[in-house]
Amino acid sequence: MILQQxxxxxxxxxxxxxxxxxLCSEIRQYMVETCSRNPGHLASSLGAVEIIVGLHYIYDxxxxxxxxxxxxxxxxxxxxxxxxxAFSTLRTNGGISGFPSISESIYDAFGVGHSSxxxxxxxxxxxxxxxxxxxxxxxxxxxxxxxxxxxxxEGLNNAGSSNSDILVILNxxxxxxxxxxxxxxDYLLRITTSRRYNKVKSGVWNMLGDGxxxxxxxxxxxxxxxxxxxxxxxxxxxxxxxxxxxxxxGNDISQVTGTLTKMRLMSGPRILHxxxxxxxxxxxxxxxxxxxxxxxxxDPATGERVKVERxxxxxxxxxxQVLCELAERDERVVGVTPAMASGCGMTEFAARYPxxxxxxxxxxxxxxxxxxxxxxxxxxxxxxIYSSFxxxxxxxIVHDVALQKLPVVLCLDRAGLVGEDGxxxxxxxxxxxxxxxxxCVVSTPSDEMQLKNLMYTALGHxxxxxxxxxxxxxxxxxxxxxxxxxxxPVGKAVELLSGSKVAVLAIGPCVGQALKxxxxxxxxxxxxxxxRFIKPLDTEMLDRIAAQYETVLTVEDxxxxxxxxxxxxxxxxxxxxxxxxxxLGVPDxxxxxxxxxxxxxxxxxxxxxxRARLLEIYSSLN
Numbered sequence: 001m002i003l004q005q006x007x008x009x010x011x012x013x014x015x016x017x018x019x020x021x022x023l024c025s026e027i028r029q030y031m032v033e034t035c036s037r038n039p040g041h042l043a044s045s046l047g048a049v050e051i052i053v054g055l056h057y058i059y060d061x062x063x064x065x066x067x068x069x070x071x072x073x074x075x076x077x078x079x080x081x082x083x084x085x086a087f088s089t090l091r092t093n094g095g096i097s098g099f100p101s102i103s104e105s106i107y108d109a110f111g112v113g114h115s116s117x118x119x120x121x122x123x124x125x126x127x128x129x130x131x132x133x134x135x136x137x138x139x140x141x142x143x144x145x146x147x148x149x150x151x152x153x154e155g156l157n158n159a160g161s162s163n164s165d166i167l168v169i170l171n172x173x174x175x176x177x178x179x180x181x182x183x184x185x186d187y188l189l190r191i192t193t194s195r196r197y198n199k200v201k202s203g204v205w206n207m208l209g210d211g212x213x214x215x216x217x218x219x220x221x222x223x224x225x226x227x228x229x230x231x232x233x234x235x236x237x238x239x240x241x242x243x244x245x246x247x248x249x250g251n252d253i254s255q256v257t258g259t260l261t262k263m264r265l266m267s268g269p270r271i272l273h274x275x276x277x278x279x280x281x282x283x284x285x286x287x288x289x290x291x292x293x294x295x296x297x298x299d300p301a302t303g304e305r306v307k308v309e310r311x312x313x314x315x316x317x318x319x320x321q322v323l324c325e326l327a328e329r330d331e332r333v334v335g336v337t338p339a340m341a342s343g344c345g346m347t348e349f350a351a352r353y354p355x356x357x358x359x360x361x362x363x364x365x366x367x368x369x370x371x372x373x374x375x376x377x378x379x380x381x382x383x384x385i386y387s388s389f390x391x392x393x394x395x396x397i398v399h400d401v402a403l404q405k406l407p408v409v410l411c412l413d414r415a416g417l418v419g420e421d422g423x424x425x426x427x428x429x430x431x432x433x434x435x436x437x438x439x440c441v442v443s444t445p446s447d448e449m450q451l452k453n454l455m456y457t458a459l460g461h462x463x464x465x466x467x468x469x470x471x472x473x474x475x476x477x478x479x480x481x482x483x484x485x486x487x488x489p490v491g492k493a494v495e496l497l498s499g500s501k502v503a504v505l506a507i508g509p510c511v512g513q514a515l516k517x518x519x520x521x522x523x524x525x526x527x528x529x530x531x532r533f534i535k536p537l538d539t540e541m542l543d544r545i546a547a548q549y550e551t552v553l554t555v556e557d558x559x560x561x562x563x564x565x566x567x568x569x570x571x572x573x574x575x576x577x578x579x580x581x582x583x584l585g586v587p588d589x590x591x592x593x594x595x596x597x598x599x600x601x602x603x604x605x606x607x608x609x610x611r612a613r614l615l616e617i618y619s620s621l622n
Contacts, residue, residue, distance in 0.1 A: 001026055006080050009056040009107070020057065020253045024049045027076050028281040030087070036300040039420075040090050040098055043279040043292040044143070045075035047173045047251070051141065051274055052076040054256035055169075058264055059137055065109035065125050069118035069142040069152075071099035072293075073171060081107035091420035093594035099424060109138075113424025114389065115362045116149025118142045119168055123155055126164040137165065137264060144172040145339060148361045159269045160241025167263060168242070168271040171250060173278040173289075243270040250274030290342065312477040315470045316413055318448045320345030321481075322455050323382055327353050330459060334374055336360065336383040338367040344384040344413045364389050368396035368408070375406040380459055387412040387427025387469060394433060401465045402439045408465050409458040415444065415469035416508060416557030417586065417600055422593030428586045430469050432562030435535040439464030441490060442535040446511035447478035450532060456485040469508070471557065473596060476512050491536035499527030502617050503549040507531050507564055510555040510584075510605050517610035526614060537567050539575075546572065551580040551617050555605055560585030584613055 002019055003026040006012050015023065027049050035042045053076060055066055061081075068074045078096065079087055082105065089095025100108035110121045122140035129136050146152060147170060159166055237244040245263065248255045256274070263272060278293075279285025284303030285292035297306040327333040327349065334356040335349050341359050350357040360367050364385055371381040385393065390412055401408045415427040435442050441461065445451040451470055458466035496511070497518055504526060506514040511530045518526040527549065531538065545552060552572075556564040565583030572579060584604050591599055600606045604613065 003027060003030060003079075003084070007084070008082055009061050009080060012053070012056050012080055015057075017254070017257065020053055020257065024053055024253055025281065027053070027079055030079065030084075031075055032282050032300050034088055034090070035295075036298050038088060038090055038092065039294065039296045040075070041072040041294050042075075042282075043285045043289045043295075044072040044173070046282055046285055047276040047278045047280045048073035048141070048171055049076045049280070050251050050253045050256050051169060051171060051276070053080070054253060054260050055139060055141075056080055057257055058260040059139065062106045062109070064137040065122070065139065066107075067110045067118045067122040067125065067138065067140045068100050068112055069140065069146045070115050071112045073141070073143065074100050077107070078105075081105055091422070091593050093592075093598050095593070097422060097593060098420065099422075111424075113421070114392070115146040116142070116152040116155075118146070119152050119155030119159060119166075122166055122168070123159045123162070123164055126166045127162075130164070137167070139167045139169060141169045141171060144170065144174050145362055148363065150363055150365055156237075156240050156242070160237075162241075163268055165267045166269050168269075170246075170271060170273045171276055172247065172273060173276045237271050241269060243268065244273065245270065246273030247275045248272070250276035251280050310474055312474040313448055313480075314345075314474055315448065315451060315472070316343065316345035318345075318451050318475065318480065319384065319411060319413070319455070319470075320348055322452050323349050324352055326382075326455060326459055327356060330380065332378065332380040333459065334358065334379050334381050336367050336371050336374070336381050338362055338364045338385060338389070340384065340386060340413070343386070344411070346384065364392040365396050368393040368410070369400045371408045371410075372396070372400040372404065372406050375401075375408050376404070380407060380409070382409045382411055382455070382458075384411040384413055386425070387415040387430045388418075388425050390427075391429065391433070397434065397440075397465060398437055402437045405439050405462075405464045407462050409455070409461075410465050410467045411455075412467060412469040414472045416471045417591060417596055417603070418472045419596035419599065420593050423590035426586075426591055426599075427469070428558045428591070430467075431534050431556070431558045431564065432566065434467055435562075435567060437465075440535060441466045441533065442469070443467065443533050444469045444508040446476070446506075446508060446530050446532060447480075448475040449478045449480040449483060450488075451475075452480050452483070453486045453488050454532075457488045457490065460487060461490065471509050476509070488532070491533045491538055493532065493538040493541045494530040495527070495541075496530055497526070497528040499525050499549065501525045501549060501621055502551045502553055502614060503527045503529060503545045504553050504555060504610070504614070505529050505531050505545070505564065505568060506555040507534065508557050510557055510610075513600075513605065513607045514555055514610055516607040517614055520611050521614065521618070525618065531564060534564055534567055537571060539571055542568060542571050543575070543577070546577045546579045549579070550621055551582065553610075553613060553617060554581070554583040554585070555610055556583075556585040557600070557605060558586060559588070561588055580617075582613070582617065584610060 002023045086096050091098040099113045102111045118140040122138045126138040278289035295305055335346050336358045337346055338360055339362045371383040374381040412430055418425045443454050445454050454468045504514045514528050518528050554565040554568050560583050569581050586603050
């Protein structure tokens, strides 16, 4: 096998060009076999194999830099940069990351995980190379979805107005090449990537100088080229100051390497448009790329996916069904998502209420301000964003929603520790970030029924954003489907178990774990309280607890600095109450990829961890 000979890109560059096609096939087969046992983001990476192999074959990595966007498409990059054997540990506890990471490899030029960052990062690197006087090249690889993000536009705008030596590869997997236009585009590509053409062009440009005649010629050439490539997207990129090339077949390794060979000799901002097939080379993934984006475990021979037995409903499914029910009750209800319709459970809502569903693309900031506009216009938007992605929209939540007291319901899916996606996706900073904002309600349900009732409560809430944060995956098994709706008193906690020694103040999935841990003690020793609202905080309950217990232990699925522990400590400090306060939560570090259960155990917020801390506290009291 050719792949077994490739430990570094230097090994790759020793191959004959004729060996690259078979190598790409072997890489795909290895990805499918490995991901069938250890799930990951498969379809995107299958489609980008030729682009990645071509880049490492033509460019002198790691001296030349490749910056990926998000990183869903980067598996081939990991496999041929010294991590072939470690690829089987992808997204596991102690294994390699599912995304490029600076700390993991010298070939990972920039750490990623969130969308639309590659162009800005690559531009910064290109400017750094220029300042150092080096000749290293910088390439950004971005998908057609990610390039719609606001940060990508900002990067394009800045790069296009500069003279930076940056190549942007647009990996467009949302369409196939039109054969009727292929010959014309190939012809234009041969002209515009010709070394002789670019040498002559540079000579003519230098001869013309900076005068008005040169500007006239530039406008004429741009207009002529725009006419030829109109409809391909080239006119748009040319207008931003990029030289546009393509589209080419990004799954044809000879086209990719041939084009990159010529483009590496150029300088200045330029973009290469590659058309690829998501799921390329594996029939089930090509047939349904949405499902095979992250398919879970499957039989590589048949494509049959392994069914996961669920003991409870997933929170995102609860959200989706409740949203449909609320929309049926209230015609003001609308749903907004930044390209996460299936992930957050909005698929059924989109089908039933298409005119009230808005997928705005990968644009979290726009999603929030757009929702604010809907609210200002009399609608009741439920804006669903993954917790870690909502960090990008912090200013919009403050300025456009909270300041104006607009009734936007922000549903933060994937709050807390998310598992295999790791540090870039853990939603652990939301409580600390948003509880400081005036006019803002921050809540977290402890089970499915509470999520249902919090959504119902939020619909009737006026005066600012109502944030509902809930975890990834299955709920606690609470019966919720046929239960009547109940409006919850905002800012009120619930006593679940009374005690006298230690009061456990918990939120979200930690509530159920705290109840189990308290069961190890004699009745009346440990009390458990569900603090479902972190803002406004139930200070009356806190005062009552201080009068009844000797010690308070807070337990949360978020960062312990600034979250529930911080809020409780602040209240007791300001009220001069003398009570021992301890906290369990996500420590002051980024938590690496592992199963969600393993992450929670490592942070001490599972049943065993809470029980161990309670034993320490109880022993110190006697």
